[in-house]
Amino acid sequence: MDDTTRLLETVGQMAGGIAHDFNDLLAAILGHVEMLSGDLAPGDPRAADVNGIRHAAERATTLTQQLLAISRQQVLQPTVLNLSDVVDRARRLVQRVIGDQIELITCTPRDLRPVKADADQVEQILLNLALNARDAMPRGGRLTLQTRNVDIEDAAAQRQGNPPGAYVQLTVADTGIGIDPAIRKHLFEPFFTTKEPGRGTGLGLATVYGIVKQSGGHIAVESERGRGSRFDVYLPVTLEAPAVAEPPERRSRAERASETVLLVEDDVAVRSLIGDVLRRRGYRLLVAEDGVQALKLADEHASPIHLLITDVAGSAGPDASVADAVRARRPETRVLYLHKPFTPDALARKVRAALASHIW
Structure with missing residues (x-):
């Protein structure tokens, strides 16, 4: 285990639990802000205050997501994808981030092998590396985003400390000031920055x-003072076929829901928020604070339970998750793992999509 990995795991043990607790709080804050905003009439002077609360909560959400990322405790949603497609979709946003004085070049071949990763998180990788490159080119320069297929042989893998195999390489290269060797070994350490206080986390x-x-990959850095920097991200090739998207369920906005939802949530504020959001849309709710209550409700409820909403960390016992235990009793029940924080509209969409899915 290298020093960076060891440090990340140490920080992760502290930061991960803190971030999860803050996500519960932020879910309640953002959810109630959205509901309050929807109740305000156009031109209401209080809208500015509500937007201020929303902006502060969104900034806090970004920080908690970063803490979960460095501790590798994020809830990823990996799909089979083509990294060239991800780069092409992110190009416009990257250009806005780096500004007009930096030339953006992309090289994204179509014959790329598939990888299994979270597309949103790959975009986050691109944005973070682009921001780093922008800061290294204060007078302008060139930023290159490139994807290609690579095969890492045993000898090369041993030198890099990574397993051999087939990968897709995502390269982010700049023509900036480069990175001092003394700094390079600290690059990926949490909270390490060369910026002035207040200018970076x-x-x-x-x-x-x-x-x-x-995501099962690795990253390598090449840099020389005055000659720019190059970050190479390697993600393993997958043999899985891309999932076939289900057609969206058509439902009138005026049509109210009628399904029964079993909610398992230990945080009272989040539990109350989810209950308010779903009841307003017509869902019938069974509410449990923990796995034990959830199983009791599942056993006693006489009618179908169409959907279970639970936190990924929920547990009904030492060896069974809430989802596994409920599904053992009710195989027809779909499951939605809650990823916090969320807005009421986003929650409603996820619930609708979960109920429309044919995958259990």
Whole structure:
């Protein structure tokens, strides 16, 4: 285990639990802000205050997501994807981030082998590395985003400390000032930054490292003072076929839901928020504080339970998750793992999508 990995695991043990607790609080804050905002009439002077609360909570959410990323405790949603497609979709956003004085070049071949990763997190990798490159080119320069297929042989893998195999390489290269060798060994350490106080959290590259490692990949850096820097992200090729998207369920906005949802949530504020959001949309709710209550409700409820909403960390016993235990009793029940924080509209969409899915 290298020093960076060891440090990330140490920080992760502290930061992960803190971030999960803050996500519960932020879920309640953001959810109630959205509901309050929806109740305000156009032109209401209180809207500015509500937007201020929302902006502060969103900034706090970004920080908690970074903490979860560096500790590799994010809830990823990996799918089979083509990294060239991800780069092409992110190009416009990357250009906005780096500004007009930096030339953006992309090289994204179509014959790329598939990888299994969270597309949103790959975009986060691109944005964080692009921000790092922008800061290294204060007078302008060139940023290159490139993807290609690579095969790492045994000898090369041993030198890099990574397993051999087939990978897709995502390269982010700049023509900036380069990185001093003394700094390079600290690049991925949480909270390490060379910026002035107040200008950076030191979490950007640590976040990249955490996402890459949690995705089963690795990252390498080449840099020379005055000659720019190059970050190479390697994600393993997958043999899985891309999932076939189910057609979206058509439902009128005026049509109210009628399904029964079993909610398992230990945080009272989040539990109350989810209950308010779903009841307003017509769902019938069974509410449990923990796995034990959830199983009791599942056993006693006479009618179908269409959906279970639970935190990934929920447990009904030492060896069974809430989802596994409920599904053992009710195989027809779909499951939605709650990823916090969320907005009421996003929650409603996820619930609808889960109920419309044909995958149990």
